[in-house]
Amino acid sequence: MTVKVFLDEKDIPxxxxxxxxxxxxxxxxxxxxDGNPVNPEMLAPVFPMNLIEQEVSTERWxxxxxxxxxxxxxxxxxxxxRAKYLxxxxxxxxxxxxxxxxxSPPGSHKPNTAVAQAxxxxxxxxxxxxxxxxxxxxxxxxxFACALLGLECKVYMVRxxxxxxxxxxxxxxxxGGQCLPSPSETTxxxxxxxxxxxxxxxxxxxxxxxxxxxxxxxPKGETRYSxxxxxxxxxxxxxIIGLEAKKQLKMIGEKLPDVVIxxxxxxxxxxxxxxPFVADKINGANIRIxxxxxxxxxxxxxxxxxxxxxxxxxxTPLLPMYSLGHTFVPPPIHAGGLRYHGMAxxxxxxxxxxxxxxxxxxxxxxxxxxxxxxxxxxxxSAPETSHAIAAAIRxxxxxxxxxxxxxxxxxxxxxxxxxxxxxxxxxxxxxxxFALPEHEMQESLKSMADLPxxxxxxxxxx
Amino acid sequence: MTVKVFLDEKDIPxxxxxxxxxxxxxxxxxxxxDGNPVNPEMLAPVFPMNLIEQEVSTERWxxxxxxxxxxxxxxxxxxxxRAKYLxxxxxxxxxxxxxxxxxSPPGSHKPNTAVAQAxxxxxxxxxxxxxxxxxxxxxxxxxFACALLGLECKVYMVRxxxxxxxxxxxxxxxxGGQCLPSPSETTxxxxxxxxxxxxxxxxxxxxxxxxxxxxxxxPKGETRYSxxxxxxxxxxxxxIIGLEAKKQLKMIGEKLPDVVIxxxxxxxxxxxxxxPFVADKINGANIRIxxxxxxxxxxxxxxxxxxxxxxxxxxTPLLPMYSLGHTFVPPPIHAGGLRYHGMAxxxxxxxxxxxxxxxxxxxxxxxxxxxxxxxxxxxxSAPETSHAIAAAIRxxxxxxxxxxxxxxxxxxxxxxxxxxxxxxxxxxxxxxxFALPEHEMQESLKSMADLPxxxxxxxxxx
Numbered sequence: 001m002t003v004k005v006f007l008d009e010k011d012i013p014x015x016x017x018x019x020x021x022x023x024x025x026x027x028x029x030x031x032x033x034d035g036n037p038v039n040p041e042m043l044a045p046v047f048p049m050n051l052i053e054q055e056v057s058t059e060r061w062x063x064x065x066x067x068x069x070x071x072x073x074x075x076x077x078x079x080x081x082r083a084k085y086l087x088x089x090x091x092x093x094x095x096x097x098x099x100x101x102x103x104s105p106p107g108s109h110k111p112n113t114a115v116a117q118a119x120x121x122x123x124x125x126x127x128x129x130x131x132x133x134x135x136x137x138x139x140x141x142x143x144f145a146c147a148l149l150g151l152e153c154k155v156y157m158v159r160x161x162x163x164x165x166x167x168x169x170x171x172x173x174x175x176g177g178q179c180l181p182s183p184s185e186t187t188x189x190x191x192x193x194x195x196x197x198x199x200x201x202x203x204x205x206x207x208x209x210x211x212x213x214x215x216x217x218x219p220k221g222e223t224r225y226s227x228x229x230x231x232x233x234x235x236x237x238x239x240i241i242g243l244e245a246k247k248q249l250k251m252i253g254e255k256l257p258d259v260v261i262x263x264x265x266x267x268x269x270x271x272x273x274x275x276p277f278v279a280d281k282i283n284g285a286n287i288r289i290x291x292x293x294x295x296x297x298x299x300x301x302x303x304x305x306x307x308x309x310x311x312x313x314x315x316t317p318l319l320p321m322y323s324l325g326h327t328f329v330p331p332p333i334h335a336g337g338l339r340y341h342g343m344a345x346x347x348x349x350x351x352x353x354x355x356x357x358x359x360x361x362x363x364x365x366x367x368x369x370x371x372x373x374x375x376x377x378x379x380x381s382a383p384e385t386s387h388a389i390a391a392a393i394r395x396x397x398x399x400x401x402x403x404x405x406x407x408x409x410x411x412x413x414x415x416x417x418x419x420x421x422x423x424x425x426x427x428x429x430x431x432x433x434f435a436l437p438e439h440e441m442q443e444s445l446k447s448m449a450d451l452p453x454x455x456x457x458x459x460x461x462x
Numbered sequence: 463m464t465v466k467v468f469l470d471e472k473d474i475p476x477x478x479x480x481x482x483x484x485x486x487x488x489x490x491x492x493x494x495x496d497g498n499p500v501n502p503e504m505l506a507p508v509f510p511m512n513l514i515e516q517e518v519s520t521e522r523w524x525x526x527x528x529x530x531x532x533x534x535x536x537x538x539x540x541x542x543x544r545a546k547y548l549x550x551x552x553x554x555x556x557x558x559x560x561x562x563x564x565x566s567p568p569g570s571h572k573p574n575t576a577v578a579q580a581x582x583x584x585x586x587x588x589x590x591x592x593x594x595x596x597x598x599x600x601x602x603x604x605x606f607a608c609a610l611l612g613l614e615c616k617v618y619m620v621r622x623x624x625x626x627x628x629x630x631x632x633x634x635x636x637x638g639g640q641c642l643p644s645p646s647e648t649t650x651x652x653x654x655x656x657x658x659x660x661x662x663x664x665x666x667x668x669x670x671x672x673x674x675x676x677x678x679x680x681p682k683g684e685t686r687y688s689x690x691x692x693x694x695x696x697x698x699x700x701x702i703i704g705l706e707a708k709k710q711l712k713m714i715g716e717k718l719p720d721v722v723i724x725x726x727x728x729x730x731x732x733x734x735x736x737x738p739f740v741a742d743k744i745n746g747a748n749i750r751i752x753x754x755x756x757x758x759x760x761x762x763x764x765x766x767x768x769x770x771x772x773x774x775x776x777x778t779p780l781l782p783m784y785s786l787g788h789t790f791v792p793p794p795i796h797a798g799g800l801r802y803h804g805m806a807x808x809x810x811x812x813x814x815x816x817x818x819x820x821x822x823x824x825x826x827x828x829x830x831x832x833x834x835x836x837x838x839x840x841x842x843s844a845p846e847t848s849h850a851i852a853a854a855i856r857x858x859x860x861x862x863x864x865x866x867x868x869x870x871x872x873x874x875x876x877x878x879x880x881x882x883x884x885x886x887x888x889x890x891x892x893x894x895x896f897a898l899p900e901h902e903m904q905e906s907l908k909s910m911a912d913l914p915x916x917x918x919x920x921x922x923x924x
Contacts (some may be wrong), residue, residue, distance in 0.1 A: 002472070003471070007463075009464050010464070025879065073465050073466070074840045102655065105840040105842065128589075144840060147836070148547075166886075167879075170885055172888055174833065174836050174885045174889070175836060321659070374609070375609040377536065377639060378537070378606060378609075379567045380567065420629050423635070423636045424632050427636070435521070441616035
């Protein structure tokens with residue numbers, strides 16, 4: 001039995017898939033501070049116009065430029081693997097397949113959009129990109145992409161992560177990126193925070209503010225900001241994952257999966273794998289599509305669909321999405337990439353439309369699953385990815401109970417070699433679960449009280 | 463142009479290649495403390511008999527058991543890649559191919575022999591393996607292998623590395639291995655050292671002594687010791703690398719390489735890639751085959767071919783090999799896996815026979831090469847691997863000067879994600895080269911003065 005399915009470079013998908021073209025109701029627009037829809041020109045100081053066009057596009061298929069494919073070939077197509085050894089350990093009749101996104105040089109799915117964004121920026125004449133990073137996955141992916149294209153890269157890394165994860169910073173520097181602890185002295189936003197709170201550990205919200213300020217204040221206008229999740233064009237670039245997976249399943253004569261799973265923080269790795277299958281579902285296929293989030297950060301499973309800011313500092317437009325409120329501070333779980341109050345608008349709307357079946361899983365079950373994975377399949381998974389593994393194991397056990405040979409497909413979004421302290425905590429028995437009491441959630445939801453509400457009827461249509 | 467060549471699982475090599483069968487002169491035997499050849503029975507308390515048989519075999523081809531193939535399929539066949547982006551940066555007419563051994567779950571070539579050794583031990587009824595590890599590559603590979611087979615694994619890790627590289631230890635523990643700082647209180651050897659030197663940073667020599675003692679003193683006789691390099695059966699298991707590479711070059715219609723390169727510490731990743739090509743060379747092919755070592759630990763390039771102990775504590779038999787003397791302490795270069803005073807007997811004898819053309823490269827040139835690599839090919843290389851990259855770049859530049867379209871093949875033996883501090887030192891300008899003054903080398907060579915000498919004439923024959 002073959003456990004790896006490789007797709008030839010010549011068979012790589014040559015177009016990205018845009019779910020916005022197929023959703024039953026059109027996407028709601030982002031809103032500006034005045035409550036009116038944001039128009040593309042308003043975003044021009046932040047993003048290059050070619051990416052803004054992708055952001056608002058309703059075309060179903062968008063060509064991947066040859067030069068972007070050439071960047072992707074360094075690690076794509078990524079392998080589709082069968083988790084045969086895990087199946088055996090579980091004694092399940094289910095077949096578990098997974099896309100291995102850990103093969104990219106930075107070790108996750110993030111470079112799929114990083115190289116595309118860097119390339120479009122370069123085409124637009126941009127010389128330098130800025131961004132923020134929490135745990136460091138995105139910052140290293142963008143540094144990597146900029147190295148390949150000869151762009152400058154400046155990453156504002158949340159100070160506490162900067163101090164705790166020096167290896168992530170060293171990855172960025174090896175690729176020539178500049179990594180600063182945020183808040184920094186290089187921006188007004190940073191300096192103001194430091195004046196008030198010199199000892200602050202920083203936050204993603206502050207880091208976003210600094211990165212955007214650094215982009216829009218470049219006197220030469222040659223700098224733009226780059227975001228690693230949430231936005232439509234990021235989801236778009238990630239769909240190559242699911243498009244490849246479809247071809248690979250076909251290559252081995254496998255049917256459409258019964259279940260498709262991805263962990264969801266901002267939504268991009270989940271969207272990347274699942275959106276091409278959501279298209280099948282819209283066309284009538286019987287597929288269960290599951291975004292998995294941490295129980296302690298239950299955006300899709302407990303929060304409302306609302307208009308909210310993407311950041312704490314309210315610098316971003318209002319996005320139509322499930323949100324715990326922009327003031328929500330997720331507990332310190334190890335899956336840093338899933339600690340986000342909101343969710344990509346495209347993933348949010350697909351949920352509103354009833355196309356997705358979100359689940360939440362507590363981190364102890366995730367680590368238990370990841371350790372079983374490491375001792376059967378062999379690889380060490382990122383803490384974020386462990387959520388998808390845990391959900392796949394739940395489905396495989398259900399298939400065993402039902403005696404059904406289901407096909408399960410999930411996204412192995414990255415390796416955990418830079419995130420071993422979570423395993424240490426788990427193996428030593430020090431890891432704990434975090435609940436989110438209802439009253440705490442209600443408190444953070446209040447931060448959205450005065451914001452416009454998206455129109456919606458009971459069937460989820462507007 | 464395709465940059466990745468995948469071999470189907472069904473086309474994986476099904477036999478290992480044993481260079482001992484083809485060397486012009488038979489291998490010299492290891493010698494015991496009395497100066498007489500060691501016989502297999504004397505090794506029985508340390509290794510299982512099925513591996514001892516492989517150690518002394520002169521059969522050219524040895525079958526890989528189906529069950530070992532099934533273990534290897536988790537990551538093998540490994541990709542053959544073309545370093546097209548580096549070629550473009552160098553402007554060379556040479557074609558640079560490399561085997562990507564970084565795809566194994568522990569991230570290097572080491573698991574090729576770890577899973578085979580663990581399987582043969584389990585077949586022999588062994589329940590537990592012990593070993594030593596310096597930087598941690600080997601210890602994590604053996605922990606990984608034992609996890610897959612349900613064996614216990616105990617790793618004695620040199621104390622200074624244990625303290626400095628907690629992530630390596632966490633990898634081992636995630637796979638269920640037990641990792642102890644050496645010297646430890648669990649062995650006589652460890653306790654004696656700790657009594658004399660309570661603050662010792664430890665050494666590979668001490669750790670080997672502890673691991674062997676822990677194996678041979680198991681009252682149930684269910685424990686054996688496992689070594690990750692140097693010995694013949696380890697070289698044997700690694701030849702799958704070169705055998706795959708041959709098939710992959712053939713798949714794309716490529717000729718035999720003009721140059722084959724691997725970094726060499728104990729010799730195993732170099733041997734694994736190169737031995738199948740050494741066979742071609744013995745049969746008349748014109749191939750330049752280059753083991754690359756650090757200038758500061760110049761075993762093949764400056765030391766004599768001699769009989770020497772494999773360890774500082776003189777616990778091992780005398781091996782016929784190039785050696786700087788078992789008392790040699792290599793400078794603290796970052797390529798910990800290349801800090802070894804000796805060299806695999808098979809690699810040593812192939813050198814004596816004139817089949818290899820060893821080179822040494824200083825570490826600054828290696829890091830400069832590895833940083834260029836990371837910004838063109840994209841991946842971050844292990845410090846050991848950077849030596850092979852530096853040698854490949856030297857060859858590619860030579861090909862440019864000569865205007866020749868040479869085919870260069872090297873072994874990308876592993877990634878450097880757990881070894882980023884060396885990059886930090888390089889990028890900040892703090893990294894330095896180490897010379898080995900002749901008088902210092904002569905001093906350490908004295909430790910071999912009273913040992914038997916291998917017979918050898920000027921043409922390298924005995």
